[in-house]
Amino acid sequence: MPTRLAQLMTPALVLDEARMLRNVTRLERHLQPLGVAIRPHLKTVKSVDAARRILGSRRGPATISTLKEAEEFAAAGITDLLYGVGIATAKLPRVLALRAAGCDLALTLDSIGQAEAVAAAARQAGDAIPVLIEIDSDGHRSGLDPADPRLIAIGRILHEGGATLRGVVTHAGESYGVSGAEALAAFAERERLAAVTAAEHLRAAGLPCPVVSVGSTPTAHFARDLAGVTEVRAGVYVFFDLVMAGIGVCTPDDIALSVLATVIGHQEERGWIMVDAGWMAMSRDRGTAAQAVDQFYGLVCDIDGRPYPDLVLKAANQEHGIVALRPGSQAALPDLPLGAVMRILPNHACATAAQFEGYEVLPADGTPLTHWPRFRGW
Numbered sequence: 001m002p003t004r005l006a007q008l009m010t011p012a013l014v015l016d017e018a019r020m021l022r023n024v025t026r027l028e029r030h031l032q033p034l035g036v037a038i039r040p041h042l043k044t045v046k047s048v049d050a051a052r053r054i055l056g057s058r059r060g061p062a063t064i065s066t067l068k069e070a071e072e073f074a075a076a077g078i079t080d081l082l083y084g085v086g087i088a089t090a091k092l093p094r095v096l097a098l099r100a101a102g103c104d105l106a107l108t109l110d111s112i113g114q115a116e117a118v119a120a121a122a123r124q125a126g127d128a129i130p131v132l133i134e135i136d137s138d139g140h141r142s143g144l145d146p147a148d149p150r151l152i153a154i155g156r157i158l159h160e161g162g163a164t165l166r167g168v169v170t171h172a173g174e175s176y177g178v179s180g181a182e183a184l185a186a187f188a189e190r191e192r193l194a195a196v197t198a199a200e201h202l203r204a205a206g207l208p209c210p211v212v213s214v215g216s217t218p219t220a221h222f223a224r225d226l227a228g229v230t231e232v233r234a235g236v237y238v239f240f241d242l243v244m245a246g247i248g249v250c251t252p253d254d255i256a257l258s259v260l261a262t263v264i265g266h267q268e269e270r271g272w273i274m275v276d277a278g279w280m281a282m283s284r285d286r287g288t289a290a291q292a293v294d295q296f297y298g299l300v301c302d303i304d305g306r307p308y309p310d311l312v313l314k315a316a317n318q319e320h321g322i323v324a325l326r327p328g329s330q331a332a333l334p335d336l337p338l339g340a341v342m343r344i345l346p347n348h349a350c351a352t353a354a355q356f357e358g359y360e361v362l363p364a365d366g367t368p369l370t371h372w373p374r375f376r377g378w
């Protein structure tokens with residue numbers, strides 16, 4: 001097994017464990033005085049080895065976004081799980097199988113039809129499936145407005161129909177589109193207020209709402225008041241990425257994930273360096289394109305993770321990457337001969353990690369490289 005980065009076959013997914021642990025500690029320290037628990041979202045890591053270093057205890061709590069994740073993590077003993085995607089009712093047999101095997105898997109939904117199907121499945125199985133009702137806090141995706149009368153109707157269907165109404169859940173995904181501490185703090189308050197208001201409506205109707213769950217990586221880091229909230233969810237904070245750096249949540253020095261690539265050619269007259277990491281390695285995510293600084297397909301660093309001035313993965317084909325200076329830059333193109341290796345920081349850590357079967361880990365204790373498997377699928 002390779003013991004050093006330079007010995008790896010490329011492209012390879014590199015994880016700096018020391019940076020990862022620093023990122024985990026940072027969020028824990030921010031949330032602790034606010035009096036809330038953290039329920040990390042494991043959709044980013046999809047790895048038992050990584051999860052063990054993130055979670056507060058062996059069994060969780062954690063958030064997942066696929067039933068494949070639930071099955072893999074539950075098999076490893078991580079059993080306090082929230083499925084954060086609205087339930088497709090055809091998946092209920094898998095949910096019931098997981099719960100019968102000892103996994104405390106809670107579901108998310110936002111419609112009367114879903115609630116009726118879950119309640120019927122719960123009655124039939126004799127298993128009071130726990131459910132959180134999804135609240136729309138910013139128009140980003142799914143969920144109900146806190147004032148929507150269907151909120152109470154869904155709560156009654158669940159509570160009186162055989163399931164367990166565990167609470168409400170929201171995700172301020174539009175926070176990814178703003179920048180700076182004040183704007184992010186405002187989004188965090190908007191997220192909190194929507195969830196707490198929905199919880200108050202349920203309780204005023206005589207329904208239980210023990211869990212009030214909020215969270216996204218930007219809002220989790222900039223929340224100033226979490227009164228009424230019981231838990232915060234975040235996922236990409238473990239690795240961070242260029243999108244998060246672009247809105248001021250982190251710096252490039254905090255990004256724990258990179259793709260190792262090798263120089264395979266040059267187009268000198270164009271100022272291009274060709275590498276063996278295209279969009280199959282980096283993903284097609286161009287999440288920084290609308291930000292103040294466009295990082296194209298990734299920011300290029302030396303083998304030790306230090307960024308070259310203004311050097312980016314400017315274009316990507318399936319297996320070819322084109323490394324070039326940022327347009328308008330006065331920096332000099334570094335001398336990177338055939339066979340030279342580099343590390344490329346990703347726009348979106350979740351999307352880039354999804355291209356690989358595992359992490360080549362730089363251990364925090366300085367020992368040789370190790371490998372952590374990751375899983376894919378739904």
